Amino acid sequence: TKWVYTFGDGKAEGQAGMRELLGGKGANLAEMSNLGLPVPPGFTISTEVCTYYYAHGQSYPDDLAGQIEAALADVGAIAGKTFGDPANPLLVSVRSGARASMPGMMDTVLNLGLNDVTVEAIAQSSGDARFAYDSYRRFIQMYSDVVLEVGHHHFEDILEEYKDLRAYTLDTDLSADDWKTIVARYKETVQAELGRPFPQDPKDQLWGAIGAVFGSWMNPRANKYRELNGIPASWGTAVNVQAMVFGNLGETSATGVAFTRNPSTGEKELYGEFLINAQGEDVVAGIRTPQDITEQARKAAGSDRPSLEVAMPEAYAEFIRICGLLEKHYRDVQDVEFTIERGKLWMLQTRNGKRTAKAALKIAVELAAEGLITQEEAVARIEPQSLDQLLHPTIDPKAERKVLATGLPASPGAAGGEIVFDSDEAEAAKAAGRKVILVRIETSPEDIHGMHAAEGILTTRGGMTSHAAVVARGMGKPCVSGAGGLRVDYAAQTMTASGVTLKKGEWITIDGTTGQVMQGEIKMLEPELSGEFGTLMGWADKVRRMKIRANAETPLDARTARQFGAEGIGLSRTEHMFFEGERIVAVREMILADDEAGRRHALAKLLPMQRADFVELFTIMSGLPVTIRLLDPPLHEFLPHTDAEVAEVAAAMGASEEKLKRRAAELHEFNPMLGFRGCRLAIAYPEIAEMQARAIFEAAVEAAKSTGQPVIPEVMVPLVMGRPEFDIVRERILAMAAAVEKETGAKLEFQVGTMIELPRACLKADEIAETAEFFSFGTNDLTQTGLGISRDDAASFLGPYTAKGILPSDPFVTLDIEGVGELVKIGVERGRKVRPNIKLGICGEHGGDPASIAFCEQVGLDYVSCSPYRVPIARLAAAQAAL
Ligand code: PEP
Ligand code: MG
Numbered sequence: 045t046k047w048v049y050t051f052g053d054g055k056a057e058g059q060a061g062m063r064e065l066l067g068g069k070g071a072n073l074a075e076m077s078n079l080g081l082p083v084p085p086g087f088t089i090s091t092e093v094c095t096y097y098y099a100h101g102q103s104y105p106d107d108l109a110g111q112i113e114a115a116l117a118d119v120g121a122i123a124g125k126t127f128g129d130p131a132n133p134l135l136v137s138v139r140s141g142a143r144a145s146m147p148g149m150m151d152t153v154l155n156l157g158l159n160d161v162t163v164e165a166i167a168q169s170s171g172d173a174r175f176a177y178d179s180y181r182r183f184i185q186m187y188s189d190v191v192l193e194v195g196h197h198h199f200e201d202i203l204e205e206y207k208d209l210r211a212y213t214l215d216t217d218l219s220a221d222d223w224k225t226i227v228a229r230y231k232e233t234v235q236a237e238l239g240r241p242f243p244q245d246p247k248d249q250l251w252g253a254i255g256a257v258f259g260s261w262m263n264p265r266a267n268k269y270r271e272l273n274g275i276p277a278s279w280g281t282a283v284n285v286q287a288m289v290f291g292n293l294g295e296t297s298a299t300g301v302a303f304t305r306n307p308s309t310g311e312k313e314l315y316g317e318f319l320i321n322a323q324g325e326d327v328v329a330g331i332r333t334p335q336d337i338t339e340q341a342r343k344a345a346g347s348d349r350p351s352l353e354v355a356m357p358e359a360y361a362e363f364i365r366i367c368g369l370l371e372k373h374y375r376d377v378q379d380v381e382f383t384i385e386r387g388k389l390w391m392l393q394t395r396n397g398k399r400t401a402k403a404a405l406k407i408a409v410e411l412a413a414e415g416l417i418t419q420e421e422a423v424a425r426i427e428p429q430s431l432d433q434l435l436h437p438t439i440d441p442k443a444e445r446k447v448l449a450t451g452l453p454a455s456p457g458a459a460g461g462e463i464v465f466d467s468d469e470a471e472a473a474k475a476a477g478r479k480v481i482l483v484r485i486e487t488s489p490e491d492i493h494g495m496h497a498a499e500g501i502l503t504t505r506g507g508m509t510s511h512a513a514v515v516a517r518g519m520g521k522p523c524v525s526g527a528g529g530l531r532v533d534y535a536a537q538t539m540t541a542s543g544v545t546l547k548k549g550e551w552i553t554i555d556g557t558t559g560q561v562m563q564g565e566i567k568m569l570e571p572e573l574s575g576e577f578g579t580l581m582g583w584a585d586k587v588r589r590m591k592i593r594a595n596a597e598t599p600l601d602a603r604t605a606r607q608f609g610a611e612g613i614g615l616s617r618t619e620h621m622f623f624e625g626e627r628i629v630a631v632r633e634m635i636l637a638d639d640e641a642g643r644r645h646a647l648a649k650l651l652p653m654q655r656a657d658f659v660e661l662f663t664i665m666s667g668l669p670v671t672i673r674l675l676d677p678p679l680h681e682f683l684p685h686t687d688a689e690v691a692e693v694a695a696a697m698g699a700s701e702e703k704l705k706r707r708a709a710e711l712h713e714f715n716p717m718l719g720f721r722g723c724r725l726a727i728a729y730p731e732i733a734e735m736q737a738r739a740i741f742e743a744a745v746e747a748a749k750s751t752g753q754p755v756i757p758e759v760m761v762p763l764v765m766g767r768p769e770f771d772i773v774r775e776r777i778l779a780m781a782a783a784v785e786k787e788t789g790a791k792l793e794f795q796v797g798t799m800i801e802l803p804r805a806c807l808k809a810d811e812i813a814e815t816a817e818f819f820s821f822g823t824n825d826l827t828q829t830g831l832g833i834s835r836d837d838a839a840s841f842l843g844p845y846t847a848k849g850i851l852p853s854d855p856f857v858t859l860d861i862e863g864v865g866e867l868v869k870i871g872v873e874r875g876r877k878v879r880p881n882i883k884l885g886i887c888g889e890h891g892g893d894p895a896s897i898a899f900c901e902q903v904g905l906d907y908v909s910c911s912p913y914r915v916p917i918a919r920l921a922a923a924q925a926a927l
Pocket of ligand 2: 801822824825
């Protein structure tokens, strides 16, 4: 088997299409080599080795060592050096590279190949002994931390102590001899900690680093990242071994990172940072504040430190040329890493740049306008879920802002919450239903879970490409990074800025669009949807087949839904209209009444309220279809619980509290979700369905008159198990329609249909379709009854089911396609067979979930209905499903 793939000198054994085998980084290094770009030579050990490693008790294939030897020789030949050679040594970097980019998750070792002998050779060849020993001490520290598990702090302590002793303040104050002393102490520390010396043989070093990369694939933070991002552990990581180039060889050397377009706003401007005389991770680590790449950016930032454009014009011009070429080649924004060694530019990495949803939209729309991609490709490129970010609130411009500090606008949107300084605490607070802002000096991969739990993230250190910034943008969380004016004291659990000290638990607001950090809670505004949003949605609507409706019953929800492009209401849950104020008393009165007369008395109070609700709904949705579902109350949600509530209903009914309590006890159910709900209520008490039907039809007449538009309500019967129930309720509805027509003299147009939310209804769909004009699949209940898993109790035991892979994901979020999906398919087929033009939709939570929407497209539903805020997501997901 071929395990190792080389690249460099204008050619490569791999290419961009091989990311499964070579990982993203390896595949793109190969691709850049093939393009003739300046890439330091190297090789990639494939992900299959990682798979083999874990399948064989953490051991390697027999023929791997030979292939690595050969590849090292090839790399050395291109670089004109030999790995381990005492006179002319090749130094390498070792990095992980998974199929999907996992920022900060995996470990990196630089300067590998240095030892007591080769360091001297490097001092000779570079003519810079200080550089050589500085590199060596960095290598010992990095290697010890990542491979030998001797923590950073050991080395930091030694360095700090040494600097104190010599009264040095900066690392640059140390001479070659100083670093020599430090190196000796570092090695002593390793010996003391491990009982064996720091490995001197470069081959041992290399195998140690390779093992550490594969080992880190299963470390807890990598596991957590994969879990959060749905990346299977079986994919494995590749290892990239590459000849070192040095950005820290003096003032003509530099290292940096850049995006070919602004990843926050999507603006077409090169966006990046670099540091002169620095190595690898210095830029992302946020230890020194980086400089701007372009003059334009430098001026905009008001910086007096030179841009790359001015400091190194030739390397800059070459860099700009390559960025343009890469963007055209990959037809997308690139996120690149580069190093300049004594004036010569080297490209170390390229990948499609992570971006905010706002930037993604702008970039997709502009790339299509530039002719680089088609409109369909633009539609396909936006992750539907990411639109959520655009729907985030911003701070009301009129609100007063008590600004404590300003940092970098690292990830847009505003958020408020209680201050917490610790990621575990953030997670606990979120679980307890509280909103928090995670405040850290800087974040590391260990903070992923805290960042996830927080409303927003604030750091005092680090640039726009710091860990906090990159991860927050990926998560769509507001983030302010590098707020240098703010001091965080972890021990005291306080943060101080502008003379104000805030304690843990106090409220702050951050604005990730401006970088401001503010005291207290500030008024937020609902988002406005930008021009690109409309353009892309328009393109999506052109390719989409299914209609998108919303689940809405309040006027606010209906208006929001319409504004987001809903093409009707697919589910109006009338029981939700009954919870407020005096209504609940009347509803309780109705439920607790012990005869029909009592119920009719309560219903008479409810009729005008219900009618007014429907008039408003029909008016807001004028010209669009509205599905109204008859009452489907899990009874326990409506029963009075407290003595005060009982007293209130008793007074309204003129009955004794004693009697009411008895009646409530009689109505108590062991399994309310499988109890007296749905159409069972209409079967037992038809007068309730009659009242609702009357309210609907009277409202339709009234709204049609006032809007001048026809109103065509769709009356929906919930939770039927077969045709007989449906027919009984339908007869009542039809009779009521006839009565209202007679009373008003108006001609009504309407449909009567049903929800399909029981397995039996799916099986009996052919019979039901004989009289039902539409089906709406209630996949919440269909999942509950199909899997026999209580919707309300699932959370306590579902965790292990998804963790162990028994279920691929939470079936109440993403449709269980194999099981519940099969039931839906049966319902669709049997329904259509009897009534070919039957209208079919879905209105469970799954109607707003992209993977479930793809399934709905596949089985040919006519529409999906979801909560108003998910309407844009559903529009896009439906378009992608149709592509
Ligand atoms: C359903 O069961 O999927 C549904 C939409 O109804 P509800 O969630 O109101 O039970
Ligand atoms: Mg239901």
